[in-house]
Amino acid sequence: xxxxxxxxxxxxxxxxxxxxxxxxxxxxxxxxxxxxxxxxxxxxxxxxxxxxxxxxxxxxxxxxxxxxxxxxxxxxxxxxxxxxxxxxxxxxxxxxxxxxxxxxxxxxxxxxxxxxxxxxxxxxxxxxxxxxxxxxxxxxxxxxxxxxxxxxxxxxxxxxxxxxxxxxxxxxxxxxxxxxxxxxxxxxxxxxxxxxxxxxxxxxxxxxxxxxxxxxxxxxxxxxxxxxxxxxxxxxxxxxxxxxxxxxxxxxxxxxxxxxxxxxxx
Amino acid sequence: xxxxxxxxxxxxxxxxxxxxxxxxxxxxxxxxxxxxxxxxxxxxxxxxxxxxxxxxxxxxxxxxxxxxxxxxxxxxxxxxxxxxxxxxxxxxxxxxxxxxxxxxxxxxxxxxxxxxxxxxxxxxxxxxxxxxxxxxxxxxxxxxxxxxxxxxxxxxxxxxxxxxxxxxxxxxxxxxxxxxxxxxxxxxxxxxxxxxxxxxxxxxxxxxxxxxxxxxxxxxxxxxxxxxxxxxxxxxxxxxxxxxxxxxxxxxxxxxxxxxxxxxxxxxxxxxxxxx
Numbered sequence: 001x002x003x004x005x006x007x008x009x010x011x012x013x014x015x016x017x018x019x020x021x022x023x024x025x026x027x028x029x030x031x032x033x034x035x036x037x038x039x040x041x042x043x044x045x046x047x048x049x050x051x052x053x054x055x056x057x058x059x060x061x062x063x064x065x066x067x068x069x070x071x072x073x074x075x076x077x078x079x080x081x082x083x084x085x086x087x088x089x090x091x092x093x094x095x096x097x098x099x100x101x102x103x104x105x106x107x108x109x110x111x112x113x114x115x116x117x118x119x120x121x122x123x124x125x126x127x128x129x130x131x132x133x134x135x136x137x138x139x140x141x142x143x144x145x146x147x148x149x150x151x152x153x154x155x156x157x158x159x160x161x162x163x164x165x166x167x168x169x170x171x172x173x174x175x176x177x178x179x180x181x182x183x184x185x186x187x188x189x190x191x192x193x194x195x196x197x198x199x200x201x202x203x204x205x206x207x208x209x210x211x212x213x214x215x216x217x218x219x220x221x222x223x224x225x226x227x228x229x230x231x232x233x234x235x236x237x238x239x240x241x242x243x244x245x246x247x248x249x250x251x252x253x254x255x256x257x258x259x260x261x262x263x264x265x266x
Numbered sequence: 267x268x269x270x271x272x273x274x275x276x277x278x279x280x281x282x283x284x285x286x287x288x289x290x291x292x293x294x295x296x297x298x299x300x301x302x303x304x305x306x307x308x309x310x311x312x313x314x315x316x317x318x319x320x321x322x323x324x325x326x327x328x329x330x331x332x333x334x335x336x337x338x339x340x341x342x343x344x345x346x347x348x349x350x351x352x353x354x355x356x357x358x359x360x361x362x363x364x365x366x367x368x369x370x371x372x373x374x375x376x377x378x379x380x381x382x383x384x385x386x387x388x389x390x391x392x393x394x395x396x397x398x399x400x401x402x403x404x405x406x407x408x409x410x411x412x413x414x415x416x417x418x419x420x421x422x423x424x425x426x427x428x429x430x431x432x433x434x435x436x437x438x439x440x441x442x443x444x445x446x447x448x449x450x451x452x453x454x455x456x457x458x459x460x461x462x463x464x465x466x467x468x469x470x471x472x473x474x475x476x477x478x479x480x481x482x483x484x485x486x487x488x489x490x491x492x493x494x495x496x497x498x499x500x501x502x503x504x505x506x507x508x509x510x511x512x513x514x515x516x517x518x519x520x521x522x523x524x525x526x527x528x529x530x531x532x533x534x535x536x537x538x539x540x541x542x
Contacts, residue, residue: 108434130392131433140433171393171402171432172370 006063007055010253011048012084013040013069014246016107016135016220020047021250022055023258026094030054031247045076066257068249082256084249085113085124091252092216093119095242100212103202103231103239104249105221107135112206123209131170133201135220138227140170141194144177145187149220156191156226163193168201191226199230206235216240218248267325268317269523271515272310272340273349274298274333277369277397277482279305280512281313283324288356288517292317295508298333306337326519326529330511332370338536341529344518346511347375347386352521353514354478355381358502362474365464365493365501366511367483369397374468387470393432395463397482400489403456406436407449411486417453418488424454430463454488461492477501480510 007029012019015036022030032050034043044067052059065079068087085104092099093115104111110133114123131137142152163185165173177190206215215237221227222245232239242248268291273280279298283291294313298305306329314320321327321339329340330349337343346366354361355377364375371390378384393399404411418424425447429435435456442452464483465473477497483489484507494501504510 128434129429130431136433167391169392169432171398175370 005061006258007057007061008254008257009048009051009062009065010087010250010255010257011044011065011067011069011075011079012087012247012250012253013044013067014106015070015109017246018043018047018069019247019250020044020051021247021254022051022057023251023254026255026258028247028251031244031250033246040070041076048077064257064260066253068253080257082253085111085121087252087256088218088249089113089115089121089252090119090256091248091250092218092242094252094255095248096214096216096240098214099216099240101206101209101215103206103215103217103221104219105135105202105217105227106219107139110134110202110205110221112202112209112211114209114212125205125209127201127205130201132168132173133198133205137170137173137198138194138224140174141177141190144174144181145190147187147191150223152191153223153225153227155188156195156224157229159186159188159192159226161189162196163189165193165197168197173197192230195224195226195230196234198227199234202231203234211235211237213237214240216242216248218242218245220246222246268319268323269516269519270310270313270324270327271349271512271517271519272306272327272329272331272334272337273346273509273512273515274306274329274331274336275346275368275511276332276371278508279309279331279333280509281309282509282512282516283313283317283319284513284516284520286520288520290513291319293506293509293512306333307339310339321534322531324529325523326527327534328515328519328522330515339534341519341527341534342522344515347373347383349511349514349518350480351375351377351381351383351514352517353510353512354480354504356513356517357504357510358476358478360476361478361502363468363471363477365468365477365479365483367397367464367479367481367489369401369482372396372464372467372481372483374464374471376471376474385471387467389463389467392430394430394435395460395467399432399435399460400456400483400486402432402436403439403453406439407443407452409449409453414453414457415485415487415489417450418457419450419454419491421448421450421454423451424458425451427452427455427459430459435459454492457486457488457492461489461496465493465496473497475499479503480507482508 329337
């Protein structure tokens with residue numbers, strides 16, 4: 001079997017969704033994304049089975065797996081593990097060789113990393129103490145407004161007059177949202193206001209890693225065009241977003257498997 | 267001739283009426299709605315009715331709290347820090363530290379030997395360490411806010427809640443429950459967490475005896491015990507911890523009159539008719 005026919009998989013276990021990517025020579029051959037649900041183990045097996053099925057491969061054709069993210073100790077298959085930020089950095093490096101800063105806005109955490117021209121981590125920060133600036137903030141507000149997550153971005157971009165929130169706290173913003181609705185504020189203006197408040201918090205984190213262009217935004221946040229615009233405005237730079245923003249860490253994990261990185265976990 | 271203090275907090279509106287001897291004639295506590303102005307008048311009218319008085323009869327009316335500018339019939343607006351200090355000075359002359367745990371903020375106030383405000387600290391930026399934290403979690407647990415205290419006292423130990431952020435802590439509580447932790451241990455853990463946050467903030471002032479706890483948080487015996495454990499001695503709690511700001515406001519009105527200030531009755535009437 002020659003090198004060309006070798007396939008590698010990356011599995012990214014997140015708090016909201018579990019992702020898998022299958023690569024061959026860094027080319028993305030298949031991907032899958034499912035809700036994390038109650039069992040990471042079952043969901044991880046499901047995404048891996050799915051990418052293999054999509055590519056029409058037997059499991060033994062897989063030359064290596066790298067797993068990243070949360071709870072990777074309970075996997076049903078042998079895999080090497082690498083931290084999610086290293087996978088994210090490598091994925092972004094291959095997708096955008098000019099990337100020097102990576103912002104990942106996930107369901108619960110927001111991370112900012114400065115990366116080298118080789119796709120290695122130079123500096124890294126994570127916000128885990130406060131929901132402001134995380135995807136959770138948006139979920140809370142979208143629930144009150146009864147707006148579907150995928151509609152948040154397009155709606156926010158229509159805003160002419162973003163609401164100014166007096167608070168950064170997700171809990172206080174929730175009650176402020178209710179007051180603003182009572183005062184007649186429009187959903188798009190509230191969402192654009194939330195995007196601005198979040199972007200301010202994200203920008204603080206990104207500036208602390210001494211941002212350099214180009215800046216890539218990944219994670220579920222990358223699927224929200226309103227948030228991407230607000231972060232770009234707050235940082236004063238153009239933001240690059242992968243075609244599949246939630247898949248970039250899984251893709252990076254698969255690429256790292258291909259170059260033989262990571263330590264075997266079982 | 268009587269004096270009135272009205273305290274419009276983020277969650278509750280409080281009115282207290284006192285006479286010349288500073289004896290309480292009537293007090294009312296009602297929820298603060300979105301429409302402060304109408305509510306302020308409604309709660310005031312209720313208190314007046316209870317005391318059998320009319321607005322004109324008052325020598326002085328002082329409004330305080332974050333909604334104080336929405337009280338058009340008040341003769342003066344005074345910050346809640348000053349009013350709390352004045353109220354506590356009359357109730358507990360030995361008080362040096364006031365910890366006020368409100369629905370949307372928490373404060374520490376340091377008093378000098380004369381009961382005047384020497385310094386204060388406040389958190390209104392983050393729901394953690396305020397009544398909102400407990401309100402949100404109580405809802406998640408399906409418990410009434412006023413039951414949290416008693417429930418937590420049943421716990422022999424507490425479950426550590428490692429998330430400070432209310433949004434994340436809510437999630438953590440659900441996970442702990444599914445792992446089989448008891449509600450009383452979780453609630454005790456929440457009190458431990460919020461008490462730690464509040465006491466750390468108040469330490470900036472230098473904690474001295476006596477410590478008085480006020481606001482809705484003071485009605486939660488579990489939270490009071492957790493704060494006492496952290497400061498290392500017992501705290502004082504007023505009989506009605508929600509009313510100290512309003513009481514202080516009424517007493518400050520009396521102080522003004524003693525210094526010769528008189529209300530503008532016409533302005534007061536205009537204020538009422540404007541919102542009727």
